[in-house]
Amino acid sequence: MMTLVIYDISDDDIRKSVEKVCKNYGLRHIQRSAFIGLLSRGDRYSLYKELKRLLWEEKGSIRIYVMNRRLYNMRMSVGVLEGFDDDPEYDEEVYIRP
Numbered sequence: 047m048m049t050l051v052i053y054d055i056s057d058d059d060i061r062k063s064v065e066k067v068c069k070n071y072g073l074r075h076i077q078r079s080a081f082i083g084l085l086s087r088g089d090r091y092s093l094y095k096e097l098k099r100l101l102w103e104e105k106g107s108i109r110i111y112v113m114n115r116r117l118y119n120m121r122m123s124v125g126v127l128e129g130f131d132d133d134p135e136y137d138e139e140v141y142i143r144p
Contacts (some may be wrong), residue, residue, distance in 0.1 A: 048118040048136055049073070049085040051093070053093065055106035069095050074131035083134055 051068055055061040065075065071093050073081035085093065090110065097108050115136045123133070 047085070047090075048113040048115075048134075049083060049093070049114065050111040050113075051081045051097070051108065053079050053106065053108040055079075055101070055104075055108070057104060057106065060104055060106065062089075063100050064097060065131050067093065067100065074134055076131050076133060077127055078130075082134055084137065 051073060053061070053064055055064060065081075069075070070079040071083070071085060071089060073083035073085075076082050090112065094110055097110075101108055118136050121133070
């Protein structure tokens with residue numbers, strides 16, 4: 047399923063660590079505090095555990111949303127943010143994680 051990770055974290059080191067973990071799972075960096083990509087249920091749970099461990103008792107917020115193909119295709123976008131990735135195509139047969 048398509049997995050969207052959004053976060054609001056003030057601490058630069060923790061935020062960079064969150065970005066690194068998301069990239070390690072093959073997620074695309076689509077906005078300053080948002081990553082998206084196809085993950086299996088197991089990878090999504092592993093991602094959740096890693097992110098939870100990073101944020102543990104620090105101040106901040108991380109949200110993980112899951113969308114099926116129909117919901118993902120209903121997305122709407124306005125504008126382009128230079129230097130960030132495009133939205134991925136939805137393909138349930140192939141997961142992005144290496």
